[in-house]
Amino acid sequence: MEAEAVALMTSQSPDALILLTSQGRIVHWSSGANAIFGYDIDEARGRSLSELVVPADRAEEQARRLDETLTSGSGTYESVRRRKDGSLLYVDVSTRLVRAADGAPLILSAEKDVTHIKVLRDAKLMEARFRDLLESTPDGIVMANPTGHIVIANSQAERLFGYESGELRGRSVDTLLPARYREAHVGHRSSYFLQPRKRAMGSGLDLAGLRKDGSEFPIEISLSPLRTEESAFVMSAIRDISERKRFEKALQEKNQELANANQAKDRFLAGMSHELRTPLNAIIGFTGTLLMRLPGPLNDEQQKQLRTVQSSARHLLALINDLLDVSKIEAGKVELTFEEVDCKAVVDEVVATLRPQAHDKGLAFAFDAPDLPVVTRTDRRALSQIVFNLAGNAIKFTERGGVHLTLRCDVLDGAQRTEIRVEDSGVGIPLIDQDRLFGAFTRVNSARPNAPEGTGLGLHLSQKLAELLGGKIVFHSESGKGSCFSLVLSDR
Amino acid sequence: MAARILVIEDNAANLELVRYLLSFSGYTVLEARDGAQGVAMALQERPDLVVCDLQMPLLDGYEVLARLRENPASAATVIVAVTAFSMPNDRQKVMTAGFDGYLSKPIEPENFVHQIEAFLPVELQAPRAAPSV
Numbered sequence: 240m241e242a243e244a245v246a247l248m249t250s251q252s253p254d255a256l257i258l259l260t261s262q263g264r265i266v267h268w269s270s271g272a273n274a275i276f277g278y279d280i281d282e283a284r285g286r287s288l289s290e291l292v293v294p295a296d297r298a299e300e301q302a303r304r305l306d307e308t309l310t311s312g313s314g315t316y317e318s319v320r321r322r323k324d325g326s327l328l329y330v331d332v333s334t335r336l337v338r339a340a341d342g343a344p345l346i347l348s349a350e351k352d353v354t355h356i357k358v359l360r361d362a363k364l365m366e367a368r369f370r371d372l373l374e375s376t377p378d379g380i381v382m383a384n385p386t387g388h389i390v391i392a393n394s395q396a397e398r399l400f401g402y403e404s405g406e407l408r409g410r411s412v413d414t415l416l417p418a419r420y421r422e423a424h425v426g427h428r429s430s431y432f433l434q435p436r437k438r439a440m441g442s443g444l445d446l447a448g449l450r451k452d453g454s455e456f457p458i459e460i461s462l463s464p465l466r467t468e469e470s471a472f473v474m475s476a477i478r479d480i481s482e483r484k485r486f487e488k489a490l491q492e493k494n495q496e497l498a499n500a501n502q503a504k505d506r507f508l509a510g511m512s513h514e515l516r517t518p519l520n521a522i523i524g525f526t527g528t529l530l531m532r533l534p535g536p537l538n539d540e541q542q543k544q545l546r547t548v549q550s551s552a553r554h555l556l557a558l559i560n561d562l563l564d565v566s567k568i569e570a571g572k573v574e575l576t577f578e579e580v581d582c583k584a585v586v587d588e589v590v591a592t593l594r595p596q597a598h599d600k601g602l603a604f605a606f607d608a609p610d611l612p613v614v615t616r617t618d619r620r621a622l623s624q625i626v627f628n629l630a631g632n633a634i635k636f637t638e639r640g641g642v643h644l645t646l647r648c649d650v651l652d653g654a655q656r657t658e659i660r661v662e663d664s665g666v667g668i669p670l671i672d673q674d675r676l677f678g679a680f681t682r683v684n685s686a687r688p689n690a691p692e693g694t695g696l697g698l699h700l701s702q703k704l705a706e707l708l709g710g711k712i713v714f715h716s717e718s719g720k721g722s723c724f725s726l727v728l729s730d731r
Numbered sequence: 732m733a734a735r736i737l738v739i740e741d742n743a744a745n746l747e748l749v750r751y752l753l754s755f756s757g758y759t760v761l762e763a764r765d766g767a768q769g770v771a772m773a774l775q776e777r778p779d780l781v782v783c784d785l786q787m788p789l790l791d792g793y794e795v796l797a798r799l800r801e802n803p804a805s806a807a808t809v810i811v812a813v814t815a816f817s818m819p820n821d822r823q824k825v826m827t828a829g830f831d832g833y834l835s836k837p838i839e840p841e842n843f844v845h846q847i848e849a850f851l852p853v854e855l856q857a858p859r860a861a862p863s864v
Contacts, residue, residue, distance in 0.1 A: 509816070509818055512815070512816075512817065512818065513786065513815045513816055514815075516815035516817065516835075516836045516837060517742055517745065517815045517836065518744070519836070519837045520742075520744075520745050520748065520815065520836040520837040520838060521742075521744035521745055521747075521748055522837075523837040523838075523840070524745070524748040524752075524837065524838060524840045524843075525744075525748060525840075526840075527839070527840025527841060528748070528751060528752065528755075528840055531840065531841065533751070533752075533755050552837075556837060563818070574819075
């Protein structure tokens, strides 16, 4: 009867009764130990207690306690253990040195789970100290002890996670996280208590909270350590960021839509360009063969009319090219290659190309440049396009006299300033037209009879290109007295 | 002996234009109205030069190029793309694909024959210089 009662007591004790060798290996493991730590006797027997249930940061303490028991015969202490599922718990431990039948020393360790008692005790202290403060913050606040049990949660946190008042106390903070985060979270938490520091809201983690009803919501958490005389705690401020996530998602979708629309526009422009050029090829091509008199002679009127067809077709082509350029600039898709460019050589090329046109109209066409090369960092193609446009305009709008190009280069306050000036003795620009000169499709001379044709995009394009090069086009003009346009580039 | 030039072009007006310019200058012009016919004629007729449009239904210019290049009989044939694709990166795209030349539409009728002749050895150029305006 006596033996049976003793057996019953050891086997049925709610506390963990563990028998260890002097090296700390498990010899016996009660069903209480099984219930508390989650390992059964077969998993526990022969293993070291340390490797089975002692968290890494407590290993040293555990070894010391074992030594104390071996030297002094007994010991009493509080410690932290880790269950099979990884969760932590507080235990009150009583140890005693005993002898086996063969006289070998053994250690009997009785371990009681005091996690809940401890939480309640801490909760009382913390509530008295911090309740009012916690209720006054807009974020949900949850304070947990080193084993990850909630000591206090403010009502904002309870509401956020769908719990009744006081219902969170004593629960593991892991219950507030979806299962997929828990394992990682246990690791985060133990490393956090080893090196507690403030961590700002949402520092790099894409986290979700788990409500009592099982639903999830995106959260942002900031952690800060809180040390009291009794223990270390971690305070988590939790914010529901569903709203922000929705905005972010909507924004992302909008951006994607915009990108798609842009791509569609690019495809449309490329397609439009292709489709317009295909019939233009036949128009310009056969007008050319006729004007080359390949099929046979032409009378003057036929030739005149064919020239009109030709220049109109070329005009249409120029319009397509300019429109593509404008749309590229508007979309910020101009690819510029900044390199050392010899401006004199660029202007020389333009002058050579345009000389026949000037010559045909009987205009003087001159270019003055310093003897030394003028080198600036810019995009060669864009520079050439601007100069070509300004000089081409000058020829177009000048009936007698001439067009004069000048290249100048000064150094002011250590910065090089390069100017390419195009002066003409042409019709000039009336004051009232000067404000809208650089607008798209502005043809300020269109009201004049016999006004030369342009696409109305040239100056607009040139000014935009000049801005991309970090420069600008300035001009002064008087109606009837000619115009002067200057491209000014600054080298920094 | 002036070159035999195969023109692959699906647009009737543009095919007629290129044919007219080349044959006027004394070249023998073979015509194909789509890519598949172009590949077949190139292999059968062995022209000295191929002028090829890019955008064509079923078999486009790039596909024509690939088929002619992969066949040893036509791998070395000079193939010039003449296309209305004239965005800034189109030339590079064409040259990277392996065409021997790129001319954009609208072509310049005054210079077109000269531009094509640049791809021919002297003995295959037509004896009479191309007319100019």
